Amino acid sequence: MTALHLWLRHETRTTERRTPLVPSDARRLIESGVTLTVEDSPQRVCPTEDYAAVGCHIAEPGSWVTAPRDAVIVGLKELPDEPAALIHRHVLFGHAYKGQPGASALLRRFLAGGGTLLDLEYLVDDTGRRLVAFGYWAGYVGAALALLHHRGRLTAPLRPTSKEELDERLRAVAGEARALVIGALGRSGRGARVALGVAGADPTCWDLAETRDLDRPALLDHELLVNTVLTTSPVPPFLTDQDLDDPGRRLRTVCDVTADVGSPLNLLPVYDTPTDWDHPVRRLREEPVLDLIAIDNLPSLLPLEASGDFSAALTPLLLDFEVDGAWGRCRERFDAAVRELGAGEGKPSDG
Known part of the structure; x- marks a missing residue:
């Protein structure tokens, strides 16, 4: 099985200071065989050099658009408006499944590129309880x-x-x-x-x-x-x-x-x-x-406290990323949303 490549993107919202992964948990992922690329971000609460110190590869802000196709792009808030076609698997809070403004446009970008939205709000256990949250x-x-x-x-x-x-x-x-x-x-x-x-x-x-x-x-x-x-x-x-x-x-x-x-x-x-x-x-x-x-x-x-708690909950799930379970349920919810768009029964590629 190909080693998991996670790509932690810079958040484009200027008031977003949080990170879904803090450096100590990045070290844990790397020691478990995960490749972790971290985009430089002057506003992120954890300095970029702290990620480099634990073995992360450092990339330019926004460079995820040219990341290898099998990389999993990890973030929190909304994606920039471009590119129009999203080819990767993206982990973020998508706000795309309840008819919110811009929801259908975001889903169609995934359809256009064959990518997948793995919405953190729908990362749940088998009883429907959310596993990671702020x-x-x-x-x-x-x-x-x-x-x-x-x-x-x-x-x-x-x-x-x-x-x-x-x-x-x-x-x-x-x-x-x-x-x-x-x-x-x-x-x-x-x-x-x-x-x-x-x-x-x-x-x-x-x-x-x-x-x-x-x-x-x-x-x-x-x-x-x-x-x-x-x-x-x-x-x-x-x-x-x-x-x-x-x-x-x-x-x-x-x-x-x-x-x-x-x-x-x-x-x-x-x-x-x-x-x-x-x-x-x-x-x-x-x-x-x-x-x-x-x-x-x-x-x-409260970016430091919030990021530390969130990262501690997310890291074990990322270590089991290829296991069905909660991630499979995320994918199923995406597929259901795609069908609700009238896109038919075909499933886009995982990349």
């Missing part, structure tokens, strides 16, 4: 930003920081807050609860039982909402425009950790574009005031 840190950062804003202490533009520095800021605004975390038992919900706890807030915690029959007046009676639920099947929305116009609404700050904008399954369909590091907060209503935070790469604000 969820904990997304929830942690999202709740922290929401609380800081609620206390009038959030400054923009946002900048990457460390957990120690963020916790210091949270402790500086400590006190009770009438906060609600939806999806409280999941990874993101757990992170949100911990961050709120650092600031001395004891949030109301809702999960499946509470959202099956949503108590909308109770939701609107909270001052701060952190939503961490990302659904894959139709569910009644948690907030509607009508709720926002309720004159008795106490809700003032909403953080949508999922930022599932453009999806028909969006549980907070009260906004149509995410916020970002330069403009992290958007006002949705003036009277009574309601502000939104919906940043789609929250964990990149």
